[in-house]
Amino acid sequence: MGELLLFALFIPLVTGLLSMFQNKVITIKSVNLVGSSMTSSVLACIVFRISAQGAFLKGLLYVDSLSAVLLTVVAVLSLTSMLFSLSYMEKELVEGHITIKMLQRYYGLFNVFIFTMISVLVVENLGLMWVAVEATTLASALLVAFYFNQSALEAAWKYVMVCTVGICLALLGTILLYYAQVNVVGINVQALSWLELKTIAFKLDPTITKLAFIFILIGYGTKAGLAPMHTWLPDAHSQAPSPISGLLSGALLSCAIYAIVRNLIVVQAILNHEFLQYLLIGLALFSIGIAIPFILVQHDIKRLLAYSSVEHMGIILLGIGISTPLAIYGALLHVINHAIAKSTLFYLAGIITQEYKTKHIMRIRGLIRTMPLVGTLFIISILAITGTPPFSLFLSKFTIVWASFNDGRFWLGTGVLFLLAGIFAGMLYYCLEMVFGNPGHNISVGKVGKPALLSILFSIGLMIVTGLYVPLWLHTLLIKAASVIMGGD
């Protein structure tokens, strides 16, 4: 198990290093395909063993059911994103938008980015987790700025600045938490280990812990794109190459939520539950609400998807905030579902923008005529992300809303349903315009690459399958993870 974890960390690094020194497109592609499939299989092995055997701890490495849920996300997304990159970046290369040097840099950074996300999930220490989260920002910043044009530079600058300042506040919070720990047990080797913190949590000073958690929530909340700290998100997600947008939106935001949850598990033992619930639910509702006007009046297809991510992070936080086992189960399921659905949408948006050579919604018309397959898949994915049955997102959103009614929060549940209806209307309106509108002029359309199609069909398949039936291992894993968040083992 320890070896598997080390493999999961080293394979992306080695793959990244190898792709930096290849001069042939075909070698770069095969190296990355092999590397990425290996990473994903190793991660899948880890997830299966954790769901069968329970938590694993060795030195600074730690994986339990909660991290396993997130590792599932990274395993699926790193594979689909890599498959999609193969077609997408080759097309960019053929059309002369990028050079072979840039391709090497792309795959190098891509793998470092995967490495940093995996490290967030496998360390057993709040301090090291901070280091890893900051590293994800830095690895992805140069991917956001990949084309180095004016908009990309602006987006990347905003991304690094806002997220680094945010994450610095999280560091301040982490230091305060350490201070609280030192006051209880003195300086020892278990510094900031969350297993240790959890056992002594009830002895921590409540005032300092509260202050620490507020800083941590603001800090990682910035990274998770929660309103009002979400300002960097639409810029970064719309400017990054599409496979990266999918990773940022699906995997990275989920990792940031994971960081919040890890801290939450520690502090909930000592802090007033009502205070935490109001804090989280308030932030969640604000994130869902603020996305609506931007979704209803949007001109850029990728920004539309980015604002939808803000909304979905809100939904996930809502589930965690309600904090009944059912709600948390729904939230965790939603983490997985949102990651798969949103990344698929970004891949499709990538194909569409490549063919239409614009991100402007007004100029994308008649997808169903120009690209029947892509148009159909796009409609399916939009229906999935807005929570229509039979897709898995319906299941998880339904579970969260159901949990809120079950918990006696009638108005909360009703309000959220109304907000979701608004978002459904906005997303579907633009989607139908793009798919069924009149293309006006003729657009010559190339073929969609096989790997890209494979990754999209694979993701949509997953969404339908888990929408109809949650596999038993995943079900048990989610239940165990929910109990970890509730404060169990």
Added chain:
Amino acid sequence: MNFLIIILLVTSLLLTRVSRLKTAVTIILIQSFMVALACGIDGLEAGAAHMYIAAILTAVIKVGLIPYALLNIVEKLQYEREDHPILNVNSSSVTACIAIVLAYGLIDQALPGANSRDALATALAMTLIGLLIIMTRRQAIMQIVGLITMENGIYLVGLSATKGLPLIIEMGIFFDVLVAVVVLVILTHRIKLSGMSTDISRLKKLKG
């Protein structure tokens, strides 16, 4: 120790007044040197070996590599100055003073009776002043300088509250800070290369 604290506060206040980028980088160099010194002195008092390493790392990274990278890029930005910050220099200085008072108030509220009250308040004030500089300055380099001030402040909070973090975490933080500055310098360089001014407030294509 008090002497160091005074110098740290003075450097932070000075930062609100500079308009030449090179001066700002020099000030940040002095500030980081003081932080390294504070770390070394604390290590000497506590007799903790890991703090020497932390002090040396601070010196190498924040006094050596980061200012070097920044000075390098500033050389290329000869015509760039922070002439019209969003909040003018006098108001910035006054706000910075308010931040210091606020920091003392906050520390007395949150951690009453902490034995290193002055150091903690200074650290918090530096964090706030760093944030102020990031928010009210237009030049890319000034924003980086603000970020480093903020980071120095947070590092100092850790140093005075808990004698620093465990070494492995601290090394990670140092590495991150270094990479962050390198990434920002690369971005600044690219902004310059694409023929734009490094005045960040002029980058406003992305909206809505």
